[in-house]
Amino acid sequence: MNVPIKNVSRRSVLKGAGAATGLVLAAPMISNFVVAEATGSHNFSSSVYLSMDMDGTAHIYIHRVEMGQGSRTGLPQIIADELEADWDRLVFEPAYGDKKFGDQNTDGSTSIRKYYDIFRAAGASARMMLEQAAAHKWGIAVGDVEAKNHRIINKLTGASEDYSAFVAAAAKLEAPGADAVKLKSKAKRTYIGKPKQNIYMQDIITGNSQFGQDTMREGMLFAVAARPPSVGGTVTAFDKAAAMAVAGVVDVVELPALTLPAIFKPLGGVAVLATNTWAAIKGREALNAQFEGGPNGDYDTKAFEKTLWQNIDGKSTPHLKRGNCAAALEVADKTYGADYFVPHLNHAPMEPPAATAEWQGDTLKMWVCCQDPQSVQGAVAPFVGVKPEDIYVEATLLGGAFGRKSKPDFAVEAAILAKQAGRPVKMIWTREDDMHHGYFHTISAQRVEAGVKDGAVTAWKHKAAYPSISGTFNPAADGPSGFELSLGLTDLPFATPNLQVDTGAAKAHVRIGWMRSVANIHQAFAVGSFVDEIAQGEGKNTADLWMEMIGEDRMISPASDVVGHDPANPQGPGYANYGESLERHPIDTARLKAVLAKVVDISGYGKTMPKGRGMGISVHRSFVSFVACAVEVAVSDDGTFTIPRAWIVVDCGTYVNPDRVKAQMEGAVLFGISIAKYGEITASGGAIEQNNFDSYPVSRMSDSADVEVVIMENDAPPGGVGEPGVPPVAPAITNAIFQATGKRIRRLPIGNQLAI
């Protein structure tokens, strides 16, 4: 345990912490990880806080945002457990954007895994100080007192007093040093590892929860914008008078044209400001805005797919090399090969992006459904001439996000327009805006080859070509980055003696973003499908082949096989491991095999299925957690299919709120079903062709599976939960379809490929 906690009660460090505040604890962040953030707005020297009022009310400052993943319930559970708190005496204080809270970028399935130790230490320190104050007051040894449910018990007499009796004295004590913090034993846990209801439940079911789209300010205008259809395009003409003639329209404002790289900058275009959203939408229609396409104005995904396959055929850049794949393939008894394609995808959260900005003199206040309020500060500041730290940003609840809302282009628009209008402005993205102007999941081509000799897979050769997320920050980027390959390719868990991962070139022509589980989506699809293809070809059970290929129990260190890896140069090529050390979060093949074995056990995978039914399976490690999935499909004669049941097993190490872990796994299955069945963003003439949920369908009730979730029990450090359920789902589905129909799906979405 290395989390120094300081008592900072005597410093005025908390906005809104009134005179009644007694004990305030500051926990400096552990800065053993680095998040490269284009806006450069993070530092790692800041703090999370816990404070307690004189009446014993504990305030927990939750610095992460809530988008359905449950962090704002889970993080307080951690503090409350170590604090021995009465849950009903907690006040949850959602933190605004401020470096003093440390990294607030709610992304990468990090909230619990990065802050578990810090939040435990914060709670334990406060508990120990209260115990010490009580021992002193009673004149007994600190070992003779014990905190329990907001009271301190005198173990000698059995008498007890409420925390409120000791807050004043505790506030004068030094916090225990990092080495002195005593954490509770697992057996005494009160909240960690136990289900807890969402802290926003009452508000959600009564319609009182406040999302970014819901902000209302006195005198506020509602804005929508017509943006260039292609990234880097510009406005050539618009009819301001026609828009102004719409009842309720107050102003028409041209937004600054985008200069590449896109990063989180607004796309340009023309905004219509009105007294209600409907008037703004009608005004936008009347604008009849015209655009010039710019550098991406001829982007066509059909043509680009051909380019990707040419680049798969063409020059290879090596990234991972073990043994000699070419030689092994040469001498193999049998070889396999397959090409996989996954199109652009859109996050499409139920709440389209929205941000409200209000200038109070020279001070800017914002309410944004953002994943990172500090990133909003960093992105907005240069456009409005204020310092990032002078912008107050409140992260509202997020109506879903999946990575989209970590890119605050929409917040910059709101700030610019509010400045110009001299009134508060809510920038509203419509669903069409969300579809047309996303930070899309990439478009990928992958070719995989394998050799089998004497019944064993001896070679796995994998080549991937897709535009990198890096392209959004550096237009010169040309093909997958090492970071992206770390999401399921350079960490292939196979003992196979000959292993090779290469990439082909691919430039980005839309803003490529990270979407729930990122490159794992397409990489796990190819890997999970191809293992199944080999198994079918070899007449083996797919789960058995996975076990064989993973091999014996061991910890894998991928970096040693990464081309150009130099242990002395951590910035060079290597394996990212989701920002964690391999010592703390190893690639443990025993855990990978255990989730697979468990999913076979609960699903009965391998049993004979009736006609038209099939089961598929896959397993994947991502965000330092291990997940295996099995699905059952029922395919009709007309090629339509349903997924009656799915089974998903997660090993995320220590978990905090098992009900939310289960919910994330259930949701991941549905997110994976959307990807497998429907997801496809296409472009023609630089413009995205999908408009709304009719042309970009997502899973509905009839697509829903009866999902059974199992969480593995162990004491490993917490791993990610929000994302790692997604990657194995799509290949499990297409593998099930193969079993049911004999039809191999190598191209997503499945769409109508099963129709005869």
Next chain:
Amino acid sequence: MKFKINGHAATYEGDGDMPLLWYVRDIAGMTGTKFGCGEGLCGACTVHVDGVAVRSCQTAMEDVEGRDVKTIEGLAKGDTLHALQDAWAEHNVPQCGYCQSGQIMQAASLLAENPNPSDEDIDIAMEGNICRCGTYQRIKAAIRDVAGNKGTGGAS
């Protein structure tokens, strides 16, 4: 035009083509009814008009003349939640929560019309309400619970 919203008399003098959604959210300031698609494709904006679930983004203001509009804010009877709201909490249905107002209003309309729906009835009634977080399994369980557990909580 004159109508009732959550039991209160209301008047509106503006553009009769404006969808009810924007009256409810921007003018009445009741943001529990959500904007998801604007095209009647997702169900996030579901409200009741004369007790029947409609998409408020597809319901023009001129069509609510003389009608009785109910939004999620008006579903509970005072402090007594609708049985579905209790069931939603019991099953920990919501993840992000954004679509859930619409889901609950849709389900309430279903149960008002058909107190004992089959699973197929539930599927059909709820098909228009998207939940991107994927809470369908729990939505279904919560509806089943209320259907088999009538008489608890408030009435529709």
